[in-house]
Amino acid sequence: MSKLFCFGLGYSAARIARTLASEGWQIAGTARTQKGADTISAAGYQPFIFDGQTPNSAIAEALAASTHVLISAPPGDDDPVLRHHGDDLRRAASLNWIGYLSTIGVYGDRNGGWVDETSATDATSVRGRQRVAAEASWLALGQSLHVPTQIFRLAGIYGVGRSAIDKLREGTAHRIIKPDQVFNRIHVDDIARTVCAAMVGPTMSQVYNVTDDEPAPPQDVVTYAAELLGVAPPPEVPYADAQLSPMARSFYADNKRASNARLHQELGVTLKFPTYREGLRAILAELSGG
Structure with a gap:
């Protein structure tokens, strides 16, 4: 059975989880507070509290049984998931996919010009530079584990x-x-549609812009x-x-204007919105x- 573990089971990740749960997947994920964990539990998923400051020993067991891991939690000076649970991921024998929700903010300012996934990252903000570093760290982990790892650069999320x-x-x-x-913007339902297509389809590119047309x-x-x-x-x-x-x-x-051509061409995704x-x-x- 496919099992998804989400670090940061919030607005976007919850929509992804709901889609997969309807197809019989088992879902587990983290929240920063007990209130958030209660929300996860109410949805029928296995909750864990992870505030990014200290590890949660119970997460290691859940990761060991997970086939897919999605990271939606934002980084700081480093990535808190990798800092506290990187070794747990390295020991997760069932793991066969890692996904990381990033942002098109990594491209920085292009004076209204177009960017695609081949464009260099040139983040102008601290948060953007943190995302660039986190993307590289997750791709490096996936390469070291020989586990397909994909980055999803999201536009402004709405729903x-x-x-x-x-x-x-x-x-x-x-x-x-x-x-x-x-x-650019992206409806939360189209985030779910895109990430789910990447998870279950043949592994192709490592990076996708998830934006509207x-x-x-x-x-x-x-x-x-x-x-x-x-x-x-x-x-x-x-x-x-x-x-x-x-x-x-x-x-x-x-x-800037972010192209989503790769999303359409490689994943075969037709945006609902x-x-x-x-x-x-x-x-x-x-x-x-x-």
Whole structure:
């Protein structure tokens, strides 16, 4: 039986887990807190607490029986999973696949130009550079174990609970205008579709951009969400005047268009939500009980 262990069984990994569980996989995963572990348990999975600061001895036993391991937990100065449980992974005799959820932020700023998986990494932020280092560490581990290891560079993740529609309803949406700025996005369901296809298909490339088909200005997404809701969009705010957190402002430091051609060509994945329009319409339908 196939068994997936997720380090960081949160928003995206939980959607992957749900897909695989429906196909008979056994699922285990970590949360940082007891509350998070209770959520994992309520979904019918085996929970473990791992806060990235100390190892959990019970995880070693679970890894020994796992066939697939997915890492969704973010790195810091190093990768906490490798630091505390790297040796457990090296002893995991049943392991035959490792997946790592990364970010297209590793490419850095390209002044709106296109990047694909052959483009050099040139992260501009500390978080981006940490991701670059973590990617290299996981690929090196997989090579040393002769276990197929794949990196999934995710665009901006959205879905129910994390969308422009949710923010408009909460009154927290903004239309920030930075000329020529574009972002790629990816619906959480399409993350699951892509990662699951890679896990069960023939091993091909080591790195995949997991993005939608249409990089778009962020204000366009908010405007379209407002149209769907039948409300006026929030006023436009020049980027220079926007009250953004340091993390939010760092996202605007990078401007690029990420190609997903490899995802289509090698994995045969057809995105359920190729642009934000399909995604937002589906979110509204779900939130409306449709």
